[in-house]
Amino acid sequence: MALEVFDYRTDQRNVLITPAIRARFEYLAPGTVGVRHNHDVGTEIWLVLQGRIEFEVEDERAVLEPGKLIFARPGQKHSVRVLGDEPVIQYLSVTPHIRPIANFYRDGVEVHSGYRRLAEERDAGPSMAVPEWIDRHLAEVSALEGAVAEAVQEHETLEEDLRAAHSDKDGEKAKEVLDALWPKIRSLSHQYFKMVESWNGLTGQITEVDHV
DSSP, X not given: OOOOXXXXXXXXXXXXXXXXXXXXXXXXXXXXXXXXXXOSSOEEEEEEEESEEXXXXXXXXXXXXXXXXXXXOTTOOEEEEEESSSOEEEEEEEESOOSSOOEEXXXXXEEEEOOSEXXXXXXXXXXOOHHHHHHHHHHHHHHHHHHHHHHHHHHHHHHHHHHHHHHTTOHHHHHHHHHHHHHHHHXXXXXXXXXXXXHHHHXXXXXXXEOO
């Protein structure tokens, strides 16, 4: 696969969508006022590349110009307002990318949860009917449960060694224990994101395409 390079002046779209992160360049016309929303589990980061924009995060406001960055933590309601006559172009990412992608609010009342697919995801992922997606998601959840059980067992086995190494200030021994635990943590992490991928695929198939 060829290495892809993106240009913020021309690629105003989602350039990367994975369970771990959704990233894009975003173009906002003068006068744009964004709908207030939040993300249940995702942290959103914005880096302004062009123009001036006001961010509101949990009733606090900040004006950003090119080169400045701001973020909103999970659950924090936020919105934007473009200032002046120049369009805004910014880089944004949401990590992790788990549906619903956002909860939208009007007058303080939640009006929509974004389970729907993004436009760039029309052709993403395997082509399966909804019952097949349900089966796959249940299988990934079951596999995650097994990975968690294995990780718990490994931690219980090595708990005393880890506590002893810490008590003795034995850094070399502590690293040995951590190295022994890491394969289970790595497997658990990979399985978690496989479960998220199946969840995103399932919800994307059930609902219609969204252009958020």
